[in-house]
Amino acid sequence: MERFQDIDKADSTVIWVKNMTKKFGKFVANDNLTFSVEKGEIFGFLGANGAGKTTAIRILCGLLSPTSGEAYVAGYDVYKQSEKIKQSIGYMSQKFSLYDDLNMMENIRFFGGIYGLDKKTIEQRTNELIEKFGMQDMQKKLIKDIPLGWKQKIAFSIAVLHKPKVVFLDEPTGGVDPITRRQFWDLINETAEMGITVFVTTHYMDEAEYCNRVSIMSEGKIIELGKPKDLKEKHQVNSIDELFFKVARNVNY
Amino acid sequence: MVRLNNLCKTYGTTKAIEDISFEVNENEIFGLIGPDGAGKTTIMQIVATLLVPDSGIAEVCGMEVNANFKALRKHIGYMPGKFSLYPDLSIEENIEFFAALFGTTVQENYHLVSDIYSQIEPFKDRPAGKLSGGMKQKLALSCALIHKPKLLILDEPTTGVDAVSRKEFWGMLKNLQKKGISILVSTPYMDEAALCDRVALMQSGKILQIDTPQAVVNSFNEVLYAVTSDKVYKMKEYLKHSNYCKNVHLFGQEVHVTLNTGVIDNVVTELKNTGFSNVEIKPINPTVEDCFMKLMVQ
Structure with a gap:
């Protein structure tokens, strides 16, 4: 029972996927994926549009069941324990992050409440956030009046407010200015150092270099997986950007 | 092709653009480069005759935009950032609809869109709402071109698009330029600036610098x-x-x-x-x- 031995290691292995396949009718969105992600790791999940990244993320977030294969997130089975998974993860994306017509405090209270944090903890984490970002002036502003870069930094902090085992970031820096984009990665690094695993997708290939490991998906399969340095040496390229052009295909896009 | 003088536009208390002036030359690819909130969409909507500035003058093809919006729309192809075709019409119905709106036919201008449209034509009976992101984009571009515009306005066509597909898209733009079309395009990806003839670097409603990508790089002025x-x-x-x-x-x-x-x-x-x-x-x-x-x- 290899699988149960692996789950005993759930303390250090946060995502564990073996032969995971997802079909929609005849279309194979995820084709026999096998990989694992360790505690505190920054894992870059790369691939062309239509390669199957979103499907895999939806499965790992407990929103969709695979057709076959195994997948565990934070030690929980994606087939049977999706509610437990939802409590153990954080999620943010470029498209959905915060509620525009609530202010920052209200957003924090709302998400804190959803994740079951008590009043005292919410208050304490709120104060930490305000201090960290120097946002005293901004806390009563509606989110829609806050510049995108700030909004995404706040959204990320709220996505890890409940100290999840892993946070999923789906193109978190799309449309963000280059300086704020780099500040966002400072936040990612801090979070990973706290032991929270970061699972991130991006179309900025320079950001792929900041990950501990990256995978590249193509046509539903993982075609490359490893440390950026090792992958570049293997393919004799100078950057992940070059590697991406070499191996990624966009047939379904 | 485009001449903008001191354009300003305010939404409530937010200054979307402040004192924007630049020109787009005939047959040029001109890029508006900057993050969300820079004012790129506001400028494009004014040039596309869809938005009236608070002050300043915009001219396209030598005509003032406000007074001549009807005449100008024949000469402008506009692809908004958000997919705006009819999701329940098929690929073919959408492009025929846009051709008919402008009093032309798909056959008449097929040569302009053939490179792009031929890639999605095998699926021409599929509803536009059921297409993948890349196919939607190719259809939207075909529909923006089918009346043979002189000026093509593309609002963030590559946002959220992977690095490989982005490169292909720029290849299509270069081909359109060879067919004599002037292009005003916006992007948050700084690496795409190098593919434009000239760029305006924008931030918070203001232009930081306008020049050729090479001249922008040369002006760095430090080691x-x-x-x-x-x-x-x-x-x-x-x-x-x-x-x-x-x-x-x-x-x-x-x-x-x-x-x-x-x-x-x-x-x-x-x-x-x-x-x-x-x-x-x-x-x-x-x-x-x-x-x-x-x-x-x-």
């Missing part, structure tokens, strides 16, 4: 170094607090650095003494992104 070591992120944090360094930014596997004082050898020695190994340093040509960040902090 830029790329530093690498075995621990790039930690090294970036260290260099940020070094007295020798002025601007320090992570760039993939490198840290880009300009100097405050001293010579670059001081930095190397400092890094080695601090325990970083495999330290390598070399002067490099700045990218548009380096220039953009420098302009942002000025």
Whole structure:
């Protein structure tokens, strides 16, 4: 029972996927994926549009069941324990992050409440956030009046407010200015150092270099997986950007 | 092709654009480069005759935009940032609809869109709402071109698009340019600036710089170094607090650095003494992104 031995290691292995396949009718969105992600790791999940990244993320977030294969997130089975998974993860994306017509405090209270944090903890984490970002002036502003870069930094902090085992970031820096984009990665690094695993997708290939490991998906399969340095040496390229052009295909896009 | 003089537009208390002036030449690819909130969409909507500025004058093909909007729409193809075709019409119905709106036919201008449209034509009976992102984009571009516009306006056509598909899309734009079309395009991806003939770098409603990508890079005016070591992120944090360094930014596997004082050898020695190994340093040509960040902090 290899699988149960692996789950005993759930303390250090946060995502564990073996032969995971997802079909929609005849279309194979995820084709026999096998990989694992360790505690505190920054894992870059790369691939062309239509390669199957979103499907895999939806499965790992407990929103969709695979057709076959195994997948565990934070030690929980994606087939049977999706509610437990939802409590153990954080999620943010470029498209959905915060509620525009609530202010920052209200957003924090709302998400804190959803994740079951008590009043005292919410208050304490709120104060930490305000201090960290120097946002005293901004806390009563509606989110829609806050510049995108700030909004995404706040959204990320709220996505890890409940100290999840892993946070999923789906193109978190799309449309963000280059300086704020780099500040966002400072936040990612801090979070990973706290032991929270970061699972991130991006179309900025320079950001792929900041990950501990990256995978590249193509046509539903993982075609490359490893440390950026090792992958570049293997393919004799100078950057992940070059590697991406070499191996990624966009047939379904 | 386009002449903008002192355009301003305010929404409530937010100044979307402030005092925007520039020209787009005939048969040029002109890029508006900047993050969300820079004012790119506001400018494009004014040029596309869809939005009236608070003040300032916009001209397209020598005609003032407000007074001549009806005449101008024949000459302008506009692809908004959000997919705006009819999701329950098929590919073929959508393009025929747009051709008919402009009093032309798909056959008449097929030569203009053939490279792009032929890629989606095999699926021409499929509803537009059921297409993949890339196919939607090709259809939207075909529909914006089918009346043979002189000016094509593309609002963030590559946002959220992967690096490989982005490159292909720019290939299509270059081909359209060869067919005599002028293109005004916006993007948040700084690396795409290099593919434009001229660019306006924008931030918070203002233009930071207008020039050819080469001239933007040439105006950097400082020596830029790329530093690498075995621990790039930690090294970036260290260099940020070094007295020798002025601007320090992570760039993939490198840290880009300009100097405050001293010579670059001081930095190397400092890094080695601090325990970083495999330290390598070399002067490099700045990218548009380096220039953009420098302009942002000025």
